Amino acid sequence: MRPLVPPPPERSAELRRRFAEEARSPRPDLSALCLLVGAVADGALDEAGLDAAQVELDRLAGQLPFRPGGPRAWAEALRDLLGGRYGFGGSAGDYRRLESSLLHSVLQRRRGLPILLSVVWLEVARRAGAPVYGVALPGHFVVGFGAEDAAGERVLADPFAGGRLLSGADAELLVLQATGVPLEPSMLRPADPLEVVLRILNNVRAWAAARPERSDVALWAVELSLLLPSHPARLRYERAQVLVQRGEFVRGAAELEAYAEVVAAVDAPAAEQVRQQARAARARLN
Known part of the structure; x- marks a missing residue:
């Protein structure tokens, strides 16, 4: 496993400036923010690497069927492409790796935490024109397809499980296992991009907190969090x-x-x- 070496101070300062600028834009770009987090963590991720990651998301989106149908058809198409053909998914071991929280690495390894795999699903689906949004269930991020409000059909998928479609009982169980409390309707609301990024950085901070020798990671994660408009x-x-x-x-x-x-x-x-x-x-x- 290649060790992650942070960029030099001048490069880090520029990346942070761009991160803050993107976070404060009228419509923050989720993939751009996640890739900038990766660049702050990994000095090997240069401008060509940032562009290559965006191109990969575009390439994956181009392999989806054209307007396959309603929310369930979209969810099945993403599951078959990303979870099936390309093998994106996660396991317990992925929680022990910092790379599992970095989008460029998740695109390369096709492994990651639920929230980063969900970012891949979201960005690929969005590029293809799917009605998609993130759902920040307590302890386990998933993806929703369909109307963001209560009207119309809605389908949930779990990218960590290869895009498995979730029944209402499945979602209830995920929340119950994570929190010990029942699923509430408010837990199903769409997560905006800045909420997603803050939750990703929370995961990085938790990873670093369990490893006192990685206070460098704890520092950049909390400093990026402080650059978000709301924290x-x-x-x-x-x-x-x-x-x-x-x-x-x-x-x-x-x-x-x-x-x-x-x-x-x-x-x-x-x-x-x-x-x-x-x-x-x-x-x-x-």
């Missing part, structure tokens, strides 16, 4: 913690103090605790 304020606290973990005590302390100012307006005792953490970080310089 949890607590990410600033997480970034500060990662900086301290990496020995960047001054920057970490400054981030903690800035976060404390935000918290102070709603929870003064919590803000004071964060300030104490900032003082402790600065004390580690002595």
Whole structure:
């Protein structure tokens, strides 16, 4: 397995600028955002590689039947092409690999996490003109075909399982296994591109959190998350913690103090605790 080496600082800064610009555009492009995440993670992904990944998505879309029919026909066509002919899918082992969260790698390996495989399904289907949208079920991302609202036929497919079509009972079971609670209608609403990207970055942060030696990955994942127009304020606290973990005590302390100012307006005792953490970080310089 080729080790992932991040790009040099100048290239990384340019990629982040482009990521922020795309995220703030009127209609953010999901594939572009996911590929920029990959380029920040993998310095070997150059401009030619970014273009090649988009071309591959176009190529796959070109192999779908022309307007095969209703939502079920579209879902079956994607299943047969991506899950069947090309073998896109996932297994438990894919959760242990950072590459499973990077779109360019998923296109090459045809393996990945549910959400990245769903991105492949979404982007290929969208290019072919399918009525498709992402569905962020708790713990397991899937793809919906058909009307985004309650009207008309809707079909769910699980790209992680090769595009298996899901019955209502199947979807119920996925949610129950992930959360222990029943499926609610609100869980079936379409996910917008920025929600998808934030969830991908959440997965990367979770991967890095389980590997303290990969604080470099934790840092770029949280910093990209902070570039999204809407993100949890607590990410600033997480970034500060990662900086301290990496020995960047001054920057970490400054981030903690800035976060404390935000918290102070709603929870003064919590803000004071964060300030104490900032003082402790600065004390580690002595």
